[in-house]
Amino acid sequence: MAQVSAELQRELISVAHELADAAREATLAHFRAPDLTADTKETERFDPVTIADRQSELRMREILARRRPDDAILGEEMGQQAGSSGLTWVLDPVDGTRSFLAGTPTWGVLISVADDSGPLYGLIDQPYIGERFEGGFGIARMAGPHWTRPLRTRAPRPLAEALILSTFPEVGTPEEGAAFHRLAKQCRLTRYGTDCYAYALLAAGHIDLVVEAGLQAYDVQAPIAVIEAAGGVVTDWTGAPAHQGGRVLAAANPGIHAAALVVLAG
Known part of the structure; x- marks a missing residue:
């Protein structure tokens, strides 16, 4: 940098x-x-x-x-x-x-x-x-x-207490959708259709996870900057940088990020 x-x-x-x-x-x-x-x-x-x-x-x-x-x-x-x-x-x-x-x-x-x-x-x-x-x-x-x-993201808590958001219920491909729903089933509440506002809610400390797929750089770069500044973590589904888009996992803290990565990986 x-x-x-x-x-x-x-x-x-x-x-x-x-x-x-x-x-x-x-x-x-x-x-x-x-x-x-x-x-x-x-x-x-x-x-x-x-x-x-x-x-x-x-x-x-x-x-x-x-x-x-x-x-x-x-x-x-x-x-x-x-x-x-x-x-x-x-x-x-x-x-x-x-x-x-x-x-x-x-x-x-x-x-x-x-x-x-x-x-x-x-x-x-x-x-x-x-x-x-x-x-x-x-x-x-x-x-x-x-x-x-x-802005400050939420403190760590178990997946069973987590709130997870995504824009589309299908998320992406059938494989991507299956991985997302595997994770969502372990969370307390799942909501859809919030677009970029979901990332704002994560940065503000209201939710724990946003998981999406098929994104472009212009979909994620502003949310990455905001969430990381607030204490959160944003990567792709393997833990690699996500600023070029693709599969994105945004998490309130490193602990719940690590837990979500394990589930997405199957």
């Missing part, structure tokens, strides 16, 4: 919040609109993209072109843009577009800045609720309409 000066850290944090503010405005202009429609990015399944996704990413890229023109960008909707600084902004303009279409406030905007080693700092922003979770550069906190408080 490259050394990042205190001055640069302050600048990157400022830019990230400006991006999140712009994305809030762009997404809320369309959330719960009665005439909202979606295209699909795939033919075999419904993989929606809306005007909110596109406008949110476009607004963020415009800000980066002005404030950080030498940084690279990886965005879900507009792909990769090369840079020369060694830093990459990883953007998911609407994580949870299906939830966005359904009007449920579990979608979010994911923003992180990374070097070759992975994410350095990240934001999980839920515009409709008005909650923002941030982690990295010595920061772990959330701010919302009710309070601003530090």
Whole structure:
């Protein structure tokens, strides 16, 4: 990991919040609109993209072109843009577009800045609720309409007392789904459909595990930064780094992470 000066850290944090503010405005202009429609990015399944996704990413890229023109960008909707600084902004303009279409406030905007080693700092922003979770550069906190408080993950407890979340009940392939449900059966409570908000809840100390598969880098890099800053652990299902996506295991602490890894491995 490259050394990042205190001055640069302050600048990157400022830019990230400006991006999140712009994305809030762009997404809320369309959330719960009665005439909202979606295209699909795939033919075999419904993989929606809306005007909110596109406008949110476009607004963020415009800000980066002005404030950080030498940084690279990886965005879900507009792909990769090369840079020369060694830093990459990883953007998911609407994580949870299906939830966005359904009007449920579990979608979010994911923003992180990374070097070759992975994410350095990240934001999980839920515009409709008005909650923002941030982690990295010595920061772990959330701010919302009710309070601003530090983020801290849950202390270790047995799997039999754990709360586990995932976006889709099938999780991924049949093999991946079988591994997830093997783990879920050992937990106290399983919930689905929370998209990136599940990772925010883990960082805030409300749940113990998030397990997913088939993810992309823009799905996970901001959550990794936030959760690790709050004391949690995020890896793939073998314990290796997960910042490129794939199978992701996010855990509140090393103890429950180790227990979940054993079950996922069968």
